[in-house]
Amino acid sequence: MKKVAAFALALSLLFAFAACNDTERYVNGFSMGSFYYAEYRSSSEQNERIDRVLLSIEKEYSVNLSSSCLFRINQAKAGEEIELTEEEFSLFSALFSLSAKTDGAFDPSLFPLVKAWGFDPPFDPKGKVPPSDSEILTALEASSLSFFTLNKETSSISKSKDDALLDFGASIKGYGAEKVMQAIEKNVKSALINVGGTIAAVNRSYLVGITHPRNDSYEYLFSFTLEQGEICATSGDYERVFVSEGVSYHHIIDRKTGRPSNSGVVSATVISENGLYADSLATAAVVLGVEKTVNLFSELGVKGALITEDKRIVPIGLNIIQIKDSSYSVANDAKEGA
Amino acid sequence: MSHNKKNRKSTYSLFRIWDVIVIVVVLLLVALALYFTLSPEKGSRAEVYVSGEKKAELVLSKDAELELNGLKLIVSGGKIWVHSSDCPDKICEKTGKIYKKGQTIVCLPNQVIVRIVGKGEVEAIS
Numbered sequence: 001m002k003k004v005a006a007f008a009l010a011l012s013l014l015f016a017f018a019a020c021n022d023t024e025r026y027v028n029g030f031s032m033g034s035f036y037y038a039e040y041r042s043s044s045e046q047n048e049r050i051d052r053v054l055l056s057i058e059k060e061y062s063v064n065l066s067s068s069c070l071f072r073i074n075q076a077k078a079g080e081e082i083e084l085t086e087e088e089f090s091l092f093s094a095l096f097s098l099s100a101k102t103d104g105a106f107d108p109s110l111f112p113l114v115k116a117w118g119f120d121p122p123f124d125p126k127g128k129v130p131p132s133d134s135e136i137l138t139a140l141e142a143s144s145l146s147f148f149t150l151n152k153e154t155s156s157i158s159k160s161k162d163d164a165l166l167d168f169g170a171s172i173k174g175y176g177a178e179k180v181m182q183a184i185e186k187n188v189k190s191a192l193i194n195v196g197g198t199i200a201a202v203n204r205s206y207l208v209g210i211t212h213p214r215n216d217s218y219e220y221l222f223s224f225t226l227e228q229g230e231i232c233a234t235s236g237d238y239e240r241v242f243v244s245e246g247v248s249y250h251h252i253i254d255r256k257t258g259r260p261s262n263s264g265v266v267s268a269t270v271i272s273e274n275g276l277y278a279d280s281l282a283t284a285a286v287v288l289g290v291e292k293t294v295n296l297f298s299e300l301g302v303k304g305a306l307i308t309e310d311k312r313i314v315p316i317g318l319n320i321i322q323i324k325d326s327s328y329s330v331a332n333d334a335k336e337g338a
Numbered sequence: 339m340s341h342n343k344k345n346r347k348s349t350y351s352l353f354r355i356w357d358v359i360v361i362v363v364v365l366l367l368v369a370l371a372l373y374f375t376l377s378p379e380k381g382s383r384a385e386v387y388v389s390g391e392k393k394a395e396l397v398l399s400k401d402a403e404l405e406l407n408g409l410k411l412i413v414s415g416g417k418i419w420v421h422s423s424d425c426p427d428k429i430c431e432k433t434g435k436i437y438k439k440g441q442t443i444v445c446l447p448n449q450v451i452v453r454i455v456g457k458g459e460v461e462a463i464s
Binding site: 199208220227 | 392460
C-alpha cells in the first residue's frame with residue numbers, strides 16, 4: 001500500500017513539472033543564412049506550412065541559388081529583361097521605394113560593395129582584409145538603384161550596367177516572418193516566430209529582449225513587449241565582423257563612404273506590422289544615426305529603439321521594460337517623437 | 339526459534355524506516371514542485387485595458403500615476419491600485435493594491451481592466 005502511495009506521489013511530481021511546459025518549440029529550419037523556429041502548440045500541418053513559406057522565399061530571393069530571381073538579375077547583361085511574378089514585382093517596388101525614403105541608408109543595390117568587403121553569404125571572417133580605396137570606388141560606381149528599371153506593363157526588371165547587383169539580405173527575414181504570420185495566424189491560438197532574430201508575435205504579445213551590443217555575457221540588454229501582429233528586427237555592428245590588423249569591420253555599409261557605418265548608433269531595433277519595414281529600417285537606422293532615424297521613424301509610423309556607442313538607449317515610441325546592464329541609460333527626453 | 343523471530347523483527351523495522359524516508363522525501367519534492375508551479379509570482383507590469391483594448395502598460399518598478407476613463411491609477415512600491423474613480427459602486431477602489439501575476443482590478447461601469455503580467459523573463463531575443 002505504501003509503495004503504491006509513493007508511486008502515486010512520484011507520478012504527481014512528474015506531472016507538476018510537466019505542467020510548466022504548455023508550448024513547444026518547433027525548430028526545423030535553416031533559411032536565409034539563419035535558423036528559424038516557431039514556438040506554439042505545433043501541429044505537423046502548421047510546421048509544414050512554415051517550412052514551405054520560408055523555403056520558397058529562400059528559393060526565390062537567395063543570391064546564391066540559380067532558382068532565384070535575384071540570381072538571374074545579377075547574372076543578366078545590361079538591357080536584358082528579367083520577368084518577375086506579381087509577388088516578386090510588388091516586393092521589388094516596395095523595397096525600391098523604401099530605399100528612396102531612407103535616402104539610400106537602406107539600399108538593396110549595394111551588393112557590389114558588400115561583395116568587395118566580403119560580407120556576402122556565406123560570410124567567413126577568417127583572414128579577411130578590407131578592400132583597397134580603388135576597389136571600394138569601383139564597387140561604389142556599380143552600386144546604385146538608378147541602374148535598375150522596373151517595368152510594370154511587362155512585369156519585369158532590367159538593368160543598365162552589367163555589374164550592378166541586387167541583394168535583399170537586409171529585408172528578407174522580415175518579409176519571411178510576416179509571410180509565416182499570415183500563413184498560420186488563422187490556424188493557431190498563438191505563436192512566436194523567430195527567423196534568425198527577426199521576431200513575429202502571432203495572436204498574442206510576447207516579451208522580447210534585445211542583444212547587448214558590447215557584452216555577450218548578458219542574455220540581453222533591455223526588454224520590451226512586442227504586441228500582437230507586430231514584427232521586430234534588430235541590426236547591429238556586432239554581427240558579421242572581421243578584424244584585420246587590430247581594426248574591426250562590420251557588415252553595415254554606408255553608401256556615402258563605402259565603408260562600415262560609423263554613425264554612433266551601434267544597434268537598431270525596429271517594430272512594425274510590416275516585416276519589410278522592420279528589417280530594412282533596422283539596417284537604415286544604424287547608418288543614419290539617432291537624429292535622422294527619429295525623424296524617419298515618425299514619418300513612416302514605426303516604433304523602435306537605438307543603442308548608441310556612448311551607452312544610451314533611445315526609445316522611439318517604445319516602452320522599455322527592463323535594462324540589464326546598469327551602465328546604460330534611457331534617453332527618453334526631447335528626442336522622442338521629434 | 340526465539341533467535342530467528344528477533345532477527346525477522348529487526349529486518350522488518352529497518353525496512354519501515356526507509357519506507358518512511360522515501361515517502362517524506364517524495365512529499366517534500368512534491369510540495370516544492372507545487373510551491374513553484376502554483377505560488378503566484380510577482381508581476382513586473384500592469385496592462386490597462388479600456389473596452390477590451392490595451393491602452394497602457396505600466397512598469398511596476400517605476401512609480402507612476404495615470405488618469406484615464408474616470409479612473410486614477412497609482413503605481414508605487416511595486417504595486418498598483420485605483421486611487422479614485424468616478425463610478426458609482428467604487429468596487430475597483432475597494433479591490434485594493436495588486437502586484438501578483440494574474441491579479442486584476444475591474445471597473446465595470448468604466449470598462450477598465452488592470453491586469454498584472456509577467457515576471458520579466460523574455461521569450462525571445464532579437
